[in-house]
Amino acid sequence: MKKMFYSVLFIALLSITGVNAQNINVNPGAGTYPTLKDAFDAINAGTHTGAITVDVVGNTVETVTAVLNASGSGSANYTSVVIKPVGGARSIQGNIAGAVIRLAGADNVTIDGRIGLANFRNLAIQNTGNSASSAAIWLSHGAGAATDSAGAQNNLIRNCTITTGVSVGSGTTVSFCVVYSGTTISSTNQGRNNNNNTILNNIMFRARYGVSICGGGATNLNQNNRIDSNIIGSNAYDGGAIGKTGILVQFQNNCSIQYNTVKYIGGPSTNTTAGADRVGIGVGSESWSIGTSTTTTGTNNKVNGNIISNIRDGRTFSAVGIICATTASGPATGNVITNNVIYDVLSNGTSPDLAVGIAHTGNRGDLIAYNSIYMVGDLDPAGEVVGLTSRPAVGIEVGSTAGDTALTIKNNSIYVDCTADTMTIPTSYAIVMPNAYGWGSGGSNNNDYYVGSNPLGRVGGLRTGTTYPFTQFATLANWQTAFTPPQDANSISADPLYSLPTTTYLLMPQAASPLKLAATPLASVTRDILNEIRSPFTPAIGAYEYDSIALPVELSSFSSSVNGRDVVLNWSTATELNNSGFDIERSVSPGQWSKIGNVTGNGTTSSPVDYSYTDKNLATGKYSYRLKQVDYNGNFEYFNLSNQVSVGVPDKFSLSQNYPNPFNPSTTISFDIPVDSKVMVTLFDMSGREVANLVNEFKTAGYYSVSFNASSLSSGAYFYRIDAGNFVDTKKMLLVK
Numbered sequence: 001m002k003k004m005f006y007s008v009l010f011i012a013l014l015s016i017t018g019v020n021a022q023n024i025n026v027n028p029g030a031g032t033y034p035t036l037k038d039a040f041d042a043i044n045a046g047t048h049t050g051a052i053t054v055d056v057v058g059n060t061v062e063t064v065t066a067v068l069n070a071s072g073s074g075s076a077n078y079t080s081v082v083i084k085p086v087g088g089a090r091s092i093q094g095n096i097a098g099a100v101i102r103l104a105g106a107d108n109v110t111i112d113g114r115i116g117l118a119n120f121r122n123l124a125i126q127n128t129g130n131s132a133s134s135a136a137i138w139l140s141h142g143a144g145a146a147t148d149s150a151g152a153q154n155n156l157i158r159n160c161t162i163t164t165g166v167s168v169g170s171g172t173t174v175s176f177c178v179v180y181s182g183t184t185i186s187s188t189n190q191g192r193n194n195n196n197n198t199i200l201n202n203i204m205f206r207a208r209y210g211v212s213i214c215g216g217g218a219t220n221l222n223q224n225n226r227i228d229s230n231i232i233g234s235n236a237y238d239g240g241a242i243g244k245t246g247i248l249v250q251f252q253n254n255c256s257i258q259y260n261t262v263k264y265i266g267g268p269s270t271n272t273t274a275g276a277d278r279v280g281i282g283v284g285s286e287s288w289s290i291g292t293s294t295t296t297t298g299t300n301n302k303v304n305g306n307i308i309s310n311i312r313d314g315r316t317f318s319a320v321g322i323i324c325a326t327t328a329s330g331p332a333t334g335n336v337i338t339n340n341v342i343y344d345v346l347s348n349g350t351s352p353d354l355a356v357g358i359a360h361t362g363n364r365g366d367l368i369a370y371n372s373i374y375m376v377g378d379l380d381p382a383g384e385v386v387g388l389t390s391r392p393a394v395g396i397e398v399g400s401t402a403g404d405t406a407l408t409i410k411n412n413s414i415y416v417d418c419t420a421d422t423m424t425i426p427t428s429y430a431i432v433m434p435n436a437y438g439w440g441s442g443g444s445n446n447n448d449y450y451v452g453s454n455p456l457g458r459v460g461g462l463r464t465g466t467t468y469p470f471t472q473f474a475t476l477a478n479w480q481t482a483f484t485p486p487q488d489a490n491s492i493s494a495d496p497l498y499s500l501p502t503t504t505y506l507l508m509p510q511a512a513s514p515l516k517l518a519a520t521p522l523a524s525v526t527r528d529i530l531n532e533i534r535s536p537f538t539p540a541i542g543a544y545e546y547d548s549i550a551l552p553v554e555l556s557s558f559s560s561s562v563n564g565r566d567v568v569l570n571w572s573t574a575t576e577l578n579n580s581g582f583d584i585e586r587s588v589s590p591g592q593w594s595k596i597g598n599v600t601g602n603g604t605t606s607s608p609v610d611y612s613y614t615d616k617n618l619a620t621g622k623y624s625y626r627l628k629q630v631d632y633n634g635n636f637e638y639f640n641l642s643n644q645v646s647v648g649v650p651d652k653f654s655l656s657q658n659y660p661n662p663f664n665p666s667t668t669i670s671f672d673i674p675v676d677s678k679v680m681v682t683l684f685d686m687s688g689r690e691v692a693n694l695v696n697e698f699k700t701a702g703y704y705s706v707s708f709n710a711s712s713l714s715s716g717a718y719f720y721r722i723d724a725g726n727f728v729d730t731k732k733m734l735l736v737k
Contacts, residue, residue, distance in 0.1 A: 024057070053082050091123070092124070103137075178212075332406070347379065579631060624641065653725070679695050685716070
């Protein structure tokens with residue numbers, strides 16, 4: 001014991017002084033190291049083999065990149081490596097002209113910021129440097145040779161906070177939270193065979209790029225990478241914003257980008273030092289000009305269920321929510337862009353730059369469906385670059401690439417109502433297409449094109465090549481005749497009537513919304529952004545299926561605690577929509593529920609709300625609870641408490657003060673019995689005379705209450721006493737008539 005104490009004390013002192021602190025434990029092999037680099041060096045040298053665990057037990061400061069080589073490279077011999085924090089939140093940081101962590105062809109590596117299975121982020125990885133090219137985490141296709149082809153595969157980065165030292169205002173300095181490439185850190189350096197990797201549930205901010213993945217070129221595409229449920233960006237156009245692009249993937253097949261929140265990319269001119277195209281998610285490209293973009297090879301990529309917002313350039317370049325710009329030699333590209341919410345995309349771009357919600361160019365057979373786009377605001381507000389003529393905002397724009405055909409555009413809600421101080425020609429288009437587009441097996445239908453009452457708003461525009469201005473179509477009826485054969489026969493042009501205040505921008509349709517029942521079913525899209533099932537007959541236009549909107553409460557927590565014989569239920573909501581309230585239901589037998597109470601809801605709010613309910617005076621036993629959340633239309637949804645609640649026997653004898661007190665004529669006395677006992681509860685007057693015997697029987701262990709009616713007694717003070725085993729206690733009560 002003494003030896004352990006001195007070891008812990010010694011490590012603590014080293015941590016305080018910052019000299020040779022052993023912050024990393026590696027098993028098997030029981031190695032301890034001051035930095036992650038030292039631990040990786042030991043693994044590369046074969047000191048640790050097999051399934052390796054790297055425990056981060058203290059904060060580390062890396063001075064050189066921690067490089068993990070592929071198993072089989074040199075002496076490295078492992079089957080997997082798991083890097084995780086232990087004992088509390090930890091950080092791995094360094095001021096490095098390169099990356100803090102590099103997986104150089106390494107496979108089966110997990111960087112997991114969780115402690116246990118709790119879904120928190122307890123590991124921070126930061127490169128505080130501001131070199132010309134830097135990253136927090138770098139996956140490369142080998143140790144450095146240009147001919148390396150052993151990519152980093154089957155790796156997982158999850159539940160971490162990942163940042164760099166380069167803010168949005170740092171000019172052309174390039175930094176990445178996570179980058180996949182080849183031999184250099186770059187958004188264009190091609191990395192071969194970096195396949196089957198997952199970036200899951202991280203927070204990333206303060207960088208030029210959140211995630212950048214560049215495959216090995218047209219003949220060596222990366223396969224099956226996944227970017228899921230991350231938060232990328234800051235909460236304002238500040239030093240934590242992303243400078244250029246939230247997520248960029250190039251030369252990819254089957255890349256899945258789902259359920260991410262991408263926000264605050266770029267900013268107004270006061271927050272940036274140089275112009276650049278600002279992009280939320282780029283598939284194939286990160287640049288857009290009127291009707292055109294660079295393209296890269298890639299097929300069957302999926303962009304689904306993301307919330308993309310606050311994409312802005314105030315220095316005359318483009319701002320785009322989603323770009324899809326891939327090609328394929330022969331087969332259809334088959335990319336899917338569905339169930340995304342896009343709002344607050346603005347730029348004062350001068351020709352050929354502009355603001356676009358979803359921009360598409362490339363090959364044939366892609367799908368753009370069930371997206372909700374909301375673009376409202378001043379494109380060139382006072383204080384931006386002065387004296388220039390801005391270009392319009394466009395909800396969906398399709399480019400003029402020769403192979404771009406057979407695109408399907410269906411069930412999208414597009415709301416564009418922008419103004420501009422320098423424009424006298426149209427400022428807002430719901431959709432812009434090339435002249436004589438070859439719809440082929442695709443088509444456009446069941447969309448909502450809405451430009452408000454803006455006199456400079458247009459439902460549609462046709463473009464010749466990449467020229468501007470566009471041929472204008474002011475109304476839906478005009479637009480329905482723009483093509484041969486005609487398109488959008490079942491589309492509408494109406495205010496979508498989003499439910500929540502525009503400051504929250506969740507873009508959910510309310511009960512009277514024309515989006516309800518107005519879409520056409522698509523066999524390939526059966527769920528909405530909330531993962532609710534879409535109607536197979538009459539789904540809703542936009543990212544949200546209306547049936548799922550009727551269940552409008554986002555519950556952020558639901559917990560229980562036991563206080564004697566009482567169970568206290570606490571729950572919190574993150575947002576509420578038309579929330580009438582909660583019925584509290586209890587079960588003592590599987591499948592049998594009874595309502596025990598109700599708590600009134602807060603209607604519609606985007607602020608967190610805390611609720612509580614106490615289920616009192618329960619007998620010993622096990623109980624299950626659930627909340628039945630009900631909206632104003634009578635729709636309801638159940639939220640189940642994850643654990644069963646045990647109301648057990650008390651841990652000590654006790655006698656409670658009667659309630660109410662003073663009383664007339666009835667009151668209740670409660671007492672706790674931790675073991676089976678003979679129990680007597682007796683009432684005495686002030687002279688010590690026994691006036692009532694309330695309990696006189698054998699009781700099993702538990703919580704008890706006895707009611708007493710004193711209508712036959714005179715006003716005054718009385719005493720009641722409990723005798724149970726060796727326990728005796730007396731309390732005073734007051735009868736007032």
